[in-house]
Amino acid sequence: MPYTIKEIQKIEEKWQNIWKDKEIFKVDEILDKPKYYCLEMFPYPSGKIHMGHVRNYTIADVISRFKMAQGFNVLHPMGYDAFGQPAENAAIKHNTDPSEWTETCIDQMREGLKRMGFSYDWNREIKTCDKDYYKWNQWIFIKMFERGLAYKKSSSVNWCSSCETTLANEEVINGGCWRCKTDVLQKDLDQWYLKITDYSEKLLEDLKMLEHWPDRVVSMQENWIGKSHGVEIYFKVKETNDPIPVFTTRADTIFGATYVVLAPEHHLVDKLIKGIDNEGAIRKFIDRVANQSKSLRMSGDLKKEGMFTGKYAINPANDEVVPIWIADYVLMEYGTGAIMAVPTHDQRDFLFAKEYDLPKRIVIKDSKHPDMKQESMSCAYEGEGVLVDSKEFDGLGNVEAIEKIGKWFEKNKKGKITVHWRLRDWLISRQRYWGTPIPMIYCDTCGIVPVPEDKLPVELPKDIKITGEGGSPLEKSEDFVKVKCPKCSKDAKRETDTMATFFDSSWYYLRYCSPKSDKVFDCDAAQYWMPVDQYIGGIEHAILHLLYSRFFTKFLKDLKLIDFDEPFIKLLTQGMVLKDGEVMSKSRGNTVDPDAVISKYGTDSLRLAILFAAPPEDQLEWNDNAVDGAWKFLNRINRLFEDRYDSDSSGKTEMDKEDKDLNFALHETIRKVTEDISNHKFNTAISSIMILMNTVDKYNKYADPNKELLDNVVKNIVLMLSPITPHLCEELWQKMNMPEETITKAQWPKYDEAALVTDSVKIIAQVNGKLRDRFDIDFDAKEEDVKKIVLDNENIRKWIEGKSIKKFIYIPNKLVNIVV
RNA sequence: GGGCAAGUGGUGGAAUGGCAUACACGUUGGACUUAAAAUCCAAUGGCCGUAAGGUCGUGUGGGUUCGACUCCCACCUUGCCCACCA
Numbered sequence: 001m002p003y004t005i006k007e008i009q010k011i012e013e014k015w016q017n018i019w020k021d022k023e024i025f026k027v028d029e030i031l032d033k034p035k036y037y038c039l040e041m042f043p044y045p046s047g048k049i050h051m052g053h054v055r056n057y058t059i060a061d062v063i064s065r066f067k068m069a070q071g072f073n074v075l076h077p078m079g080y081d082a083f084g085q086p087a088e089n090a091a092i093k094h095n096t097d098p099s100e101w102t103e104t105c106i107d108q109m110r111e112g113l114k115r116m117g118f119s120y121d122w123n124r125e126i127k128t129c130d131k132d133y134y135k136w137n138q139w140i141f142i143k144m145f146e147r148g149l150a151y152k153k154s155s156s157v158n159w160c161s162s163c164e165t166t167l168a169n170e171e172v173i174n175g176g177c178w179r180c181k182t183d184v185l186q187k188d189l190d191q192w193y194l195k196i197t198d199y200s201e202k203l204l205e206d207l208k209m210l211e212h213w214p215d216r217v218v219s220m221q222e223n224w225i226g227k228s229h230g231v232e233i234y235f236k237v238k239e240t241n242d243p244i245p246v247f248t249t250r251a252d253t254i255f256g257a258t259y260v261v262l263a264p265e266h267h268l269v270d271k272l273i274k275g276i277d278n279e280g281a282i283r284k285f286i287d288r289v290a291n292q293s294k295s296l297r298m299s300g301d302l303k304k305e306g307m308f309t310g311k312y313a314i315n316p317a318n319d320e321v322v323p324i325w326i327a328d329y330v331l332m333e334y335g336t337g338a339i340m341a342v343p344t345h346d347q348r349d350f351l352f353a354k355e356y357d358l359p360k361r362i363v364i365k366d367s368k369h370p371d372m373k374q375e376s377m378s379c380a381y382e383g384e385g386v387l388v389d390s391k392e393f394d395g396l397g398n399v400e401a402i403e404k405i406g407k408w409f410e411k412n413k414k415g416k417i418t419v420h421w422r423l424r425d426w427l428i429s430r431q432r433y434w435g436t437p438i439p440m441i442y443c444d445t446c447g448i449v450p451v452p453e454d455k456l457p458v459e460l461p462k463d464i465k466i467t468g469e470g471g472s473p474l475e476k477s478e479d480f481v482k483v484k485c486p487k488c489s490k491d492a493k494r495e496t497d498t499m500a501t502f503f504d505s506s507w508y509y510l511r512y513c514s515p516k517s518d519k520v521f522d523c524d525a526a527q528y529w530m531p532v533d534q535y536i537g538g539i540e541h542a543i544l545h546l547l548y549s550r551f552f553t554k555f556l557k558d559l560k561l562i563d564f565d566e567p568f569i570k571l572l573t574q575g576m577v578l579k580d581g582e583v584m585s586k587s588r589g590n591t592v593d594p595d596a597v598i599s600k601y602g603t604d605s606l607r608l609a610i611l612f613a614a615p616p617e618d619q620l621e622w623n624d625n626a627v628d629g630a631w632k633f634l635n636r637i638n639r640l641f642e643d644r645y646d647s648d649s650s651g652k653t654e655m656d657k658e659d660k661d662l663n664f665a666l667h668e669t670i671r672k673v674t675e676d677i678s679n680h681k682f683n684t685a686i687s688s689i690m691i692l693m694n695t696v697d698k699y700n701k702y703a704d705p706n707k708e709l710l711d712n713v714v715k716n717i718v719l720m721l722s723p724i725t726p727h728l729c730e731e732l733w734q735k736m737n738m739p740e741e742t743i744t745k746a747q748w749p750k751y752d753e754a755a756l757v758t759d760s761v762k763i764i765a766q767v768n769g770k771l772r773d774r775f776d777i778d779f780d781a782k783e784e785d786v787k788k789i790v791l792d793n794e795n796i797r798k799w800i801e802g803k804s805i806k807k808f809i810y811i812p813n814k815l816v817n818i819v820v
Numbered sequence: 821g822g823g824c825a826a827g828u829g830g831u832g833g834a835a836u837g838g839c840a841u842a843c844a845c846g847u848u849g850g851a852c853u854u855a856a857a858a859u860c861c862a863a864u865g866g867c868c869g870u871a872a873g874g875u876c877g878u879g880u881g882g883g884u885u886c887g888a889c890u891c892c893c894a895c896c897u898u899g900c901c902c903a904c905c906a
Contacts, residue, residue: 220823224902228906327904328904330904331906333905340906347904612832613833614833618833621831623832625831626845630844632859633844639859683834684834687843694843766839768887769888807886808886815887819886819887
C-alpha cells in the first residue's frame with residue numbers, strides 16, 4: 001500500500017526523535033577510527049530556513065551520512081553567525097532588543113533544520129553572539145594586537161550614509177554599499193585594522209596546496225591578492241629635487257615616458273602647486289575629485305581628467321625633462337600613487353595624452369607592423385616587440401628588457417625591483433551595537449591598553465536604546481565607557497567600536513572541535529578534527545570569508561596553537577536556487593517555503609528532489625513537479641519492498657541467466673553509486689538506482705524469481721538511498737529486521753568483482769564512423785575472430801560490398817570501425 | 821576592458837574521444853475504475869517512408885581524427901567575478 005503524507009510525516013518525526021534520543025550523531029575524538037570533518041557555512045539567523053539552506057545542507061548531510069556508512073568518525077556541526085546589522089535594524093523597527101530578535105530567529109531556524117533530519121551533533125551548536133564565543137574573538141584580537149597585527153589608523157574610510165557605518169573595501173561593490181547599494185562616501189575616522197597584508201605572500205603561495213578547490217575560486221583569490229612584479233623608478237622634481245617614485249610593470253617602456261602623473265591625493269601636490277598661477281583652479285579640481293563618489297569614479301569609461309602642475313620631473317634613465325600632471329585616473333591606494341606615462345604603450349595614458357595633446361614616442365616595435373608611427377596610432381600598442389630609441393637596450397626583446405632594465409636601475413641606484421599587492425589591510429571597526437566589543441582601553445597616561453585576559457569577555461551592555469541615529473551606540477552607555485586603566489588604575493575610556501562580523505566567522509570551524517572549551521579551543525581536539533575535509537557553501541563567499549579564514553589559520557599556526565596551514569582541504573560551491581530564471585529572494589517575492597513543501601510531500605521527497613534536479617555546482621531552477629516525481633519514486637521503493645514477498649518462493653539453489661543479469665546490475669549499481677557520491681554527482685547516483693529498480697521490475701515480470709537475490713537487491717537499494725532519504729530507509733531497514741539498531745550504523749555496501757565478470761560483451765560496428773549494427777561477442781575476443789564475424793554479417797556486407805576496406809579498427813570489448 | 825564558466829529534445833538534465841538525448845518531468849494513447857485519483861502498459865528530436873529502414877541533428881564557422889557534444893582555432897550568446905591596479 002502506498003503511504004499517505006500523514007504516515008510519511010509520522011515516520012519522519014519518529015526517526016528524528018530516535019536519532020535525538022539515542023544521540024546517534026554525537027561524536028567524540030576516537031583515535032583508532034579515521035576522522036572526517038564535514039562542514040557547511042553556518043547561516044545568518046534571519047528567520048526560517050530558505051531553499052538555499054536546504055540545498056547547501058542537504059548536500060552536506062548526504063556526504064556526512066555516506067562517510068559514516070564508510071566507517072569514518074564524522075564531525076558534522078551546526079551553529080549561527082548571529083551578530084550583524086539585520087538584528088539591529090529589526091530592533092529599531094520593532095523597538096526590541098537585538099538579542100531577543102536573534103534568539104527568536106535562531107529558534108525558528110533550528111526547528112527548520114531539525115525538520116530536515118540533518119545529522120548534526122547538536123551538542124556542539126554555537127552562536128557567535130554568546131559571550132562564551134565572542135570572548136575568544138576578543139582574545140584573538142588581543143593576540144593580534146600584541147604582535148602588531150591589529151593597529152589603529154586615521155584614514156579616509158568608506159562611509160555608508162544610509163547604514164551610518166564604515167565599510168571594508170571588500171564590502172564596497174561597484175562603488176555602493178554591499179547591503180543597501182547606497183553610494184559610498186569618503187570620511188576620515190580613527191579605525192582598527194588587521195594587517196592581513198603581512199600574510200600576502202603566504203596567502204598567495206598556499207593557494208597551490210588547494211588542489212580540491214574550484215579553479216575559479218582560486219583564481220578569484222589570486223586576483224584579489226593581486227601580486228604584480230615591477231620596478232620602482234625614482235623620478236625627481238627638477239625644481240626642488242623631491243623624489244617621485246613611480247611603480248611600473250613595464251620598465252621596458254621607460255624611454256617612452258613623456259610625462260609623469262600624480263594622484264590628486266599625492267603628498268607632493270600641495271608643495272608643487274603652491275603659489276603658481278592656476279593654484280586655485282587645481283585645488284578646485286582636486287576637491288571635486290575627492291568628493292566624487294566612488295561609484296562614479298570607477299564606472300569604466302569615465303573621461304580621464306587632469307591638470308598640469310607647471311613643474312617638471314627628470315627621467316632617471318636618460319635625464320630627460322618631462323611635465324608633471326595631476327589626474328583622476330591615478331589612484332593613491334595602489335603602487336606609489338604616481339606613474340610614468342607612456343602613451344604609445346598604455347591605453348589609459350594614450351587616451352589622456354590625446355585629450356591634452358601630450359607628446360608620444362614609440363619605443364617598442366611590433367614585427368607585424370614595422371612602419372607603425374606615433375603620429376598615426378589609433379590606440380596604444382601593448383603587445384610584444386623589440387626595443388627602439390632606448391639607448392643601449394635597442395634591439396632587445398621587450399620581455400627580456402623588463403628584466404635587464406630593472407637590473408640596470410638597481411645597479412645605478414636609480415630604482416629597485418619590487419612587488420606590489422592589490423590586497424589591503426582589513427578594516428574591522430564598526431560603529432554598531434550588535435557585534436563583539438573591541439577589548440581596548442584608552443588611558444591618557446598609558447595610551448592604548450588591551451583588557452587583561454582575566455577580565456574577558458568585555459560584555460555588550462544591555463542598557464542601550466538603539467535608535468539607528470549617528471555614531472557608535474556603545475558611546476551612550478556611561479557604565480560601559482567609564483573604566484579604570486588596567487595599568488595605572490586612573491580613569492580611562494573604553495573603545496566603543498565593535499568588530500566586523502567576518503571576524504566571528506573566520507575561526508568558528510575551530511571552535512566546533514571543542515565548543516565548550518575554557519580556552520579559545522582545545523588543541524588536541526583541533527589536532528584530531530582539523531583541517532576540515534569538506535567545506536560546502538555559496539560562491540558569494542569565494543573571496544572574503546575564505547580569505548579571512550585562511551589568514552586566521554595562518555596566524556593561529558604562528559601562535560603555535562595548530563600545526564597546519566590551510567583550514568579547508570576540499571571546497572564545494574553549490575549553485576543558487578532560481579525560480580523563473582531569477583535568484584530566489586524575499587525582495588523579488590519569488591521564494592518557495594521549504595516548510596510548505598515538507599507539509600505536502602515530506603522531508604525525504606524534498607531532499608531527493610533537490611539533489612536529483614541538477615549537479616550541486618550548477619544553478620537549480622526550482623520546479624514543484626520535481627518534488628511530485630520524488631514523492632512517486634519513494635512510494636515506488638516502498639512498493640518494491642512489499643512486493644518482494646508476493647512471488648512464490650522457488651527454492652532456487654543456483655542462479656540462472658536472469659538471476660545473474662540482475663546480480664550484475666546490482667553490483668554495477670553499487671560501484672557506480674559509490675563512485676558518484678564520492679564525486680558529489682548525486683543526480684546520476686539517483687538515476688543509477690532508478691535504473692536498477694527498472695531492471696527489478698522487468699525481472700519480476702519475466703523471470704522465475706529468486707527470493708534471496710531480490711531481498712539482497714532491495715536491502716542494497718535501501719542502503720544506497722539512506723544518505724539521501726534517511727527517514728524512509730530507516731523505516732524499511734527496521735521492517736527488514738536487520739541487526740543494526742538504525743541504518744546509520746550499517747556499513748556502506750561493497751560491490752563484488754566476481755559478479756561483474758562476464759563472458760560475453762556487446763560491441764558496436766561502424767562503417768566509416770556510422771553505426772550499422774551491434775554484436776554479442778566473447779569477452780576479450782581476438783581481433784581476427786571478431787573481424788570474421790563482422791565481415792560475414794549481412795547488415796555490414798550491405799555497406800561494404802564492392803568497396804575496398806582501407807582500415808579495420810578494433811577496440812576490444814567496445815567497437816569495430818570499418819573504413820572503406 | 822580583463823578573467824572564468826556555460827550553450828544538448830517541450831522541460832530538468834545524461835554522455836568528457838567510440839550507440840547523442842540515459843534517468844526523470846511533461847504530453848498523448850491504452851488498461852483498471854460507476855467516476856476520479858493512484859497505479860500499470862505503450863509512444864514521445866526533425867525530415868522522408870505503410871514498414872523495414874534511411875537521413876539530418878549537441879550555439880555558429882573552420883581544423884585534428886578511422887571516429888568529435890567531448891580536443892584545437894575563431895566567432896556569437898548568456899551568466900558570474902574583477903575592473904582607470906600603472
